[in-house]
Amino acid sequence: MVIGISIGIAFLIATFLNPRVAIIVYFIYCFVVSSLLKNVSGVPFGPVMETLMVLTWLGMLVNKSKYNWSAMKNDYVYIALAWFIINILEIVNPAGASLLGWMNEVRFTTLNWLLLAPLAFILFTRKKDIDFFIALIIGCSVLAAIYGMKQLFIGVSPMEQKWLDDGAAFTHIVFGKLRVFSFYTDAGQFGASQAEMCLVALVLALGPFKIWKRILLFIAAGILFYGMLISGTRGALFALISAAFFAIFLSKNFKVLIAGSVIALCFLGFLKYTTIGNGVYQINRLRTALDPTDPSLNARFINQAKLKEVLSHMPFGGGVGVSGMNGTIYNPDKLLSTIPPDSYWVKVWTMYGIVGLLIWFCMNMFILGKCCGIAWNIQDPKLRVKVIALTAGTAGLFFCSYGNEVMNGFPSSMILYMSWGFIYCAPRFDTNIEDLKLTT
Numbered sequence: 001m002v003i004g005i006s007i008g009i010a011f012l013i014a015t016f017l018n019p020r021v022a023i024i025v026y027f028i029y030c031f032v033v034s035s036l037l038k039n040v041s042g043v044p045f046g047p048v049m050e051t052l053m054v055l056t057w058l059g060m061l062v063n064k065s066k067y068n069w070s071a072m073k074n075d076y077v078y079i080a081l082a083w084f085i086i087n088i089l090e091i092v093n094p095a096g097a098s099l100l101g102w103m104n105e106v107r108f109t110t111l112n113w114l115l116l117a118p119l120a121f122i123l124f125t126r127k128k129d130i131d132f133f134i135a136l137i138i139g140c141s142v143l144a145a146i147y148g149m150k151q152l153f154i155g156v157s158p159m160e161q162k163w164l165d166d167g168a169a170f171t172h173i174v175f176g177k178l179r180v181f182s183f184y185t186d187a188g189q190f191g192a193s194q195a196e197m198c199l200v201a202l203v204l205a206l207g208p209f210k211i212w213k214r215i216l217l218f219i220a221a222g223i224l225f226y227g228m229l230i231s232g233t234r235g236a237l238f239a240l241i242s243a244a245f246f247a248i249f250l251s252k253n254f255k256v257l258i259a260g261s262v263i264a265l266c267f268l269g270f271l272k273y274t275t276i277g278n279g280v281y282q283i284n285r286l287r288t289a290l291d292p293t294d295p296s297l298n299a300r301f302i303n304q305a306k307l308k309e310v311l312s313h314m315p316f317g318g319g320v321g322v323s324g325m326n327g328t329i330y331n332p333d334k335l336l337s338t339i340p341p342d343s344y345w346v347k348v349w350t351m352y353g354i355v356g357l358l359i360w361f362c363m364n365m366f367i368l369g370k371c372c373g374i375a376w377n378i379q380d381p382k383l384r385v386k387v388i389a390l391t392a393g394t395a396g397l398f399f400c401s402y403g404n405e406v407m408n409g410f411p412s413s414m415i416l417y418m419s420w421g422f423i424y425c426a427p428r429f430d431t432n433i434e435d436l437k438l439t440t
Helices: 002-017 020-039 046-062 075-092 099-116 127-153 158-172 187-205 211-230 236-250 254-273 281-290 295-311 324-330 344-377 381-400 412-429 431-438
Strands: none
Touching: 002 020, 002 046, 020 046, 020 127, 020 158, 020 412, 046 099, 075 099, 075 344, 075 412, 099 324, 099 412, 127 187, 127 211, 127 381, 127 412, 187 211, 187 236, 187 381, 187 412, 236 344, 236 381, 295 344, 344 381, 344 412, 381 412
16 A cells, blocks of 8 residues: 555656656556456446546646647647537437436547547647657557467456456357457457557558668567457458558559559458458458348348437437447436447437537548648658558548447547547648748
């Protein structure tokens, strides 16, 4: 207890001297919180995330004279604020969803976004902060892949086994094979995150960097691709393909565009029209993602048809927290809580209705389009590759969320929101433009 209190005091002092300490711990914590919840019972690890975020903001306010607060006046922060206001208004949704359900859901749907969005503009104002962030998320993702290999070849921990026995085995043991979930909430989150980070590492490995960095990035990309495969997450394939499309498009290289498109089509053709590798569970599982007769896919279409009928008279949805896990816990009396969304896009539609879904979709597409424009215009070749990698990765997360609730879970939501912030900040780090201004 004495050691714990001493560490806590030291951490508080460090945070108020430099708020970056708390938020960096938060970044790492986003990767391991789900594993802590599975392996240690009776400890409220969830609220620690909000505590770290609040400490970061308190530290910033204590040192407010050190920061340029006007930098947060931009459309990215305004969009995050607008979505927060919409979630506040959902309290009075006439569908009458539980307030407790709203409180638990809003933490993930908007509060974390609102608190994270300004940080890249206020707290991370140096060019090397982008490098640090990329190195951190790739490093943590590689560690997650290695731990996933441990789960596959050595076995899960006793508490993880208990989690499987309590019901998770239904979705994580398929034909006697473990769908690896590593540190994350589930295999779906793990696989999609691995796919995104694989693409980020691969794009960087092809960039104009030192040879030893490129070798390490190629190795990381290989490990992360294997992590995606052992997750057994079919939706991760679409995260990888959509992210690759954006990366190739933003490269502005016609030869790379053609070569990349051919490779992608050949890979999809290999999965769709051949049976090569069917003896390997991971390949066979990935192949089912392209099967239109797959029972799981058809079950999703059936659920969407049910939701369409229920929501036809609810333009503003059933209320925040009415769908998914919080719907099951806090809104068991609502019909919408009994229909699995199977997708974050569908979950948004269920909670906010067609009006909220259109607003949310337009917000995300505007941000993604702005990020593409920034990547397209960056002149510094090294910075441009980093921006392309982050933009492509976030695009993969967004489109993959049509199949799974990816961008609303950890660590993907943190990676998404901070990546967008760093991309928005990139033009001020574009040295070629700065040099041009100095000479004119």
